[in-house]
Amino acid sequence: MPKKPKVMPLGNPLAFPAGSPQGRAAARAMVEAMKPPAPTPDEADCLLICRSDAFFPGIENSQAFSRGRELWETRNPGRPFYDGPEEVAARASEYGGTQLKLARLAFHLLYGRYPEAGDVFSFEPFQTAMIAMREDSMKRFEDAWRRQMPGQPLPKRSTIDSHRYSWEQLEHLATGKKSCGTQAEYDNWKPLTLVFTETGITTQQPN
Secondary structure, rough: OOOOOOOOOOOOHHHOOOOHHHHHHHHHHHHHHHHHOOHHHHHHHHEEEEEOOOOOOOHHHHHHHHHHHHHHHHHOOOOOOOOOOOHHHHHHHHHHHHHHHHHHHHHHHHHHHOOOOOOEEOOHHHEEEEEHHHHHHHHHHHHHHHHHHHOOOOOOOOOOOOOHHHHHHHHHHHHHHOOOOOOOHOOOOOOOEEEEOOOEEEEOOOO
């Protein structure tokens, strides 16, 4: 006697014909249901604090950092909190895309529009935009710290030149090689002028 086909629950995408609007809607609903719930305001504060340790050395010993790390690891199962060499290498292309998005955002902040192919971008205006964006993020960190660690002094900011580091990553993305592979290259670094393309970024050709 032939077996009856298994009946899929209506919320299962497999219960509908492949590619059908109902199947796509069910798949989207399933993906949304698997996402962790949005953090509460207190949780958002702690998550912000725990991802700011590069700019505020020493906050790792705070209660807010510990809570934020616990939340982050719960929301990102299987992913290490600090990326090792293998994780960095695996996400190199993703990171390059992140830097490109940052450059486009900085361009928009300065000129009121997103860059088009052929638009030229240099380090000085990029640095100006980055300083403005960093000040905003630092203000959000300080507000979160005051709420979560009342009575505790604000941590001192790091002196890391994140603006230069980000521009070096963009140069790497544009040229395929590191700008500052040695200490001498770092000390004598002169930023390249970059040009946006349809799909990414490249260097400006000399006249």
